[in-house]
Amino acid sequence: MAKDFNRSTGSRANGFSSKLPLWYQIANRLRSEILGGHLPPGGRIEPEIRLAEDYGVSVVPVRQALRALEAEALIVRRRGSGTFVSSKPSARDKGATSLRDLYSTEFSKPALILERSEVEIPPNFLPYFSGETVIHAIRRVAFRDAVPWSFGTLYVPVRYADALSTVDLQRYPLYRLLQERHGIYLARSHFEAMAVAIGEEAAHYLEIGPYEPALSLTCVTFDGADRAVGAFDMTFPNDPFVFKFDTEHGLGDDIDLSTPLSARTRPME
Template sequence: MATVDRSSPLPAYFQVAEDLRRRLAGGEWRTGERIAPEIALARDYAVSRVTVRQALAQLAKDDLLERKRGSGTYVRPQPLPIVYDLNLTLGAYAARLRDLGFSNRAEIIESGTLESPPAGLAATLALSAGRTVTYLVRRVIINEQPAAIYRSWFDAAMVPGIERSPGIQGSLSNVLAEDYGLVPVRSELSLEVVRSTTDEARLLDSGSDVPLLVVTSTSHLRDGRPLERAQMSWLGDRVRFHVTSEAPGRR
């Protein structure tokens, strides 16, 4: 355990928080275990309980600790980072997760029809005048923790009634293939980092204004027609992305 350096320009609470962070990383306390009480930590670091309380509040803000009123401070379980393979369809990725022992499912949050879709969306889906769009909003649950919000838009004429299909709570790819005979062969992807909205934070059971990794894609059928415009907003602390590329001429 480090001592607080009174000559340091760093605040005492910050020094205590950093040392506690080191002790947590070293496994001094197990996940779910209650750490030493404030009065003991104040004595160990030779600081006031107010300073200790500030340090614990910082670590709670960083999701390392959980304060329970009247009980104490506990080591917060850390979610296992999910590696999302951008080379896979979501259906294939879900199957891989199951093979790795993860549970996963999708919950329908909202669905409906856009009678007058925005011009940009209509152009992306190559819609002629008067065509409508069916949209789905689903929440992806992995290991019983919200991990992503998945928004989809389709030419309504290509997928009539898809919003009523029970299969979309599992694999949307399977529903498209088995119920509509639609199998994408190409997808264009872009990736950006944004801050969550209040509604997104609520759906993902996260703090407000947290970073989201957003994958926006457009999938195409073999004949070149656009099939789906999709946007997946992943919690930044629960996912890492993986992609494989090949040098030209090495296929």
């Protein structure tokens, strides 16, 4: 028998931003519970009315959130039976890194925050942050399934830094916090990635050998007015190809960083 995951009435009602649609925030929370393993495959999700009571909202945004998750194949709705977590959500595939991992999924183990400081904007990001003289930098090691997953630096304009607590940065990706703490709508991102021989510091934190192949991934993300609101320069273990791409947000596309890129996309010259 499928297991129900019950919450006490109103227990999740706090923390909603007035600047973002309720359905979007509810979908993010449920998505994180699913991808983080709190709602395991095959588990029954509470009825819409119960979820609405729990979140302190009407049924309408709950229904919209569930439709979004159904479109992503994270849940299955069975007439007469209820709503269930998909048995094999694609983003659960071992070795696959999805946009949700980069943007919204809560870390399975608290990240290690190495340093927070205001620094000069790195030259590769300077064209995107015009008018800024310094930027807030967060050096972080993130984990996936308790294994080091990424090492590098996150960048945000100084005006956003105060609302980003170190405790939150240990638990969540930067872009989720920008959405929930500042109500920023993330419109698009520009990524650049290349194969590198990993340096000694990154190798130490990722627990692999120095100079082994790794993936260097940089990203700049823009809001609806096309202003840069965040960036990162991260290193991930092992991927031998180079690629560049842009993505619109909200499409639910997964990017599998575990298989050769030649099987997924053509490198840009």
